[in-house]
Amino acid sequence: MCGIVGYAGGRDVVPVLLNGLKKLEYRGYDSAGLAIVAGGRLEVKKTKGRLGALCSLMEGRKAPGAVGIGHTRWATHGEPSFENSHPHTNCAGDIAVVHNGIIENYQKLKKWLQQEGVVFVSETDTEVVAHLINRFYEGDLLAAVKAAVSHIEGSYALGVVSEKHPDMIVAAKKDSPLVIGAGRGENLIASDIPAILEYTRDVLFLEDREVAVITRNAVSIFDEYGMPAEREAYHVDWDAAQAEKGGYEHFMIKEIHEEPRAMADTLMSRCRDGMIDLSDIGIDEALVRDISKVGIVACGTAYHAGMVGKYIIEKLARIPVEADIASEFRYRDPLIVPGQLMIIISQSGETADTLAAMREAKKRGAKIAAIVNVVGSTIAREADAVLYTHAGPEIAVASTKAYNTQLMAIYMIALELGRLSGHLDTADYQRYVQGLNRIPALMNTVLQTKDQISRFASQQFSQSSVFFIGRGLDYVLSMEASLKLKEISYVHSEAYAAGELKHGTIALIEDGTLVVATAMQRSLFDKTVSNIKEVKARGARVLAVCFEGSDMPADIADEVIRLPETDDIFAPLLAVTPMQLFAYYMTVEKGFDVDKPRNLAKSVTVE
Ligand code: AGP
Secondary structure (H helix, E strand, O other), rough: EEEEEEEEOOEEEHHHHHHHHHHHHHHHHOEEEEEEEEEEEEEEEEEEOOOOHHHOOOOOOOOOOOOOEEEEEEOOOOOOOOOOOOEEEEEOOOEEEEOOOEEOOOOHHHHHHHOOOOOOOOOOOOOHHHHHHHHOOOOOOOHHHHHHHOOOOOEEEEEEEEEEEEEEEEEEEEEEEEEEOOOOOOEEOOHHHHHHOOOOOEEOOOOOOOOEEOOOEEEEEEOOOOOOOOOOOEEEOHHHHHHHHOOOOHHHHHHOOHHHHHHHHHHOEEEEEEEEOHHOOOOHHHHHHHOOOOEEEOHHHHHHHHHHHHHHHHHHHHHEEEEEEHHHHHEEEOOOOEEEEEEEOOOOOOOHHHHHHHHHHOOOOOEEEEEOOOOOOHHHHOOOEEEOOOOOOEEEEEOOOOHHHHHHHHHHHHHHHHHHOOOOOOHHHHHHHHHHHHHHHHHHHOOOOOHHOOOOHHOOOOOOEEEEEOOOOHHHHHHHHHHHHHHHHHHHHEEEHHOOOHHOHHOOOOOOOOEEEEEEHHHHHHHHHHHHHHHHHOOOEEEEEEEOOOHHHHHOOEEEEOOOOOOOHHHHHHHHHHHHHHHHHHHHHOOOOOOOOOOOOOOOOOO
16 A cells, blocks of 8 residues: 655656655555666665655755656555665665565565575565565566566565666556556656656556566566567546645545535436436346346445445345455355346455455356446456446545445446336336436535534544444444544544444443434434434433434434435435534544544555
């Protein structure tokens, strides 16, 4: 989950690398470094801490026309320290490597290299790569990198420079993302597109086990057998500005404000004249004729979108759905039945557990449809079919707009399965599609709750524990609300099915404990109100979320957030935003780094 960047061209390489790393800081931010080959010498600068520390270290250093590689780290092997920061070098200090991924057999390789006299200076897995390249180097850097990666087990995206080859970067990839930016008289590598967008919009995706040589004027890609590989450029049509804060204080709040647009774009990409069309991803009559079960696999927030999927697909299409956490699914010897559709959900399209779960399902014969935000990502490329969400780049580590668009995609799938299976008649289908089409506009009204939520958060930010409760879809929504709060504000929180509280957890409710209760399932409203009364009677402070017209008793909620009326099944689409805002304002009040919470990274490309 580290970020890597590399540049070969005529510009001053230092700001290009630092700007690129800035765009990749979401991938890791516990240390940073760069290596430049200038004037025939390899220079490595690195430091523990955020990128700002590296920027200060590089102040005044100019290196026009040099090649260079940079890295921002999310520690896996060894604590964040100077020694463990990338780039890592061979003993002679003339080869430098940046790496994202995990070298699983690094201990074995390290032992072997140590027996050959190599002295290691870090605890990282990456350092073995630098020494391996050196071990196989016989005047040809590309050949040495190829030989080195053939000994590596695990995942890697690598950028390699050497002072003996002052014009080139060698890149290699397996199971970790790496893109090549093809510019004019300059070429780049990076873990993610925003890092290169300032210089080019033409991107080549490196495939697993390929290596590439990048110079100022050329990009040459080779497959695992050493044969030249053709690659068409993908033209990025979104703007660099979309990956900037655009006047907002944090990416997270900017991204929350982009939700109406992102949801509308996702819906409009598939919905015309009141009909949703998913036939190109295989959701058609033929699929539904044979379908026996739907599986949904994802991690974190994307898994919560999957849980909403389970509820609504079963409700609208009456097809059994199993939703799994990817890291569990891959190891539980899952049962894939003939005619099973697997839906894989991932914002980044690179999450290691999700990718492995998808491969497992594919191996066992499932048909894979992926809901992905990042175009050209590994999951998107390996799935049988992709339904792209149109969230645009999401930079804040806490996922917001991507989740809303994942929900949009899931609702579209559920409605189509419902129509095709005959469980939704034309009138109901049309009513639901119209309801879904109204959501983006209603979202603008939902966003107006932000002052109320910010005020409430300013009174509650010192809470040490928060409980989110709800029933049915409100419970699933609570799971996401709870994750959002804990991941950025570090406040302990739990999501509970409101009816389950009394079976144990209610023991934790005491005077002043904050309970956030969502009551947007009309058919369950009275039951949820009873559960709210139960916690209120034990001294809880209650924030209730309900529809505008709901009859929420005045004496049980200390604060009520009222949201525009829509069908119950669409409640999660509207109610998640106040929850995201609540997590945001609680974190701002506590003074923590909203966009880069501790211990986390945006794209989890390790197991
Ligand atoms: C969301 O706020 C989290 N940071 C995290 O749970 C995330 O959703 C999860 O890691 C899955 O990521 P993906 O959607 O990129 O696969």
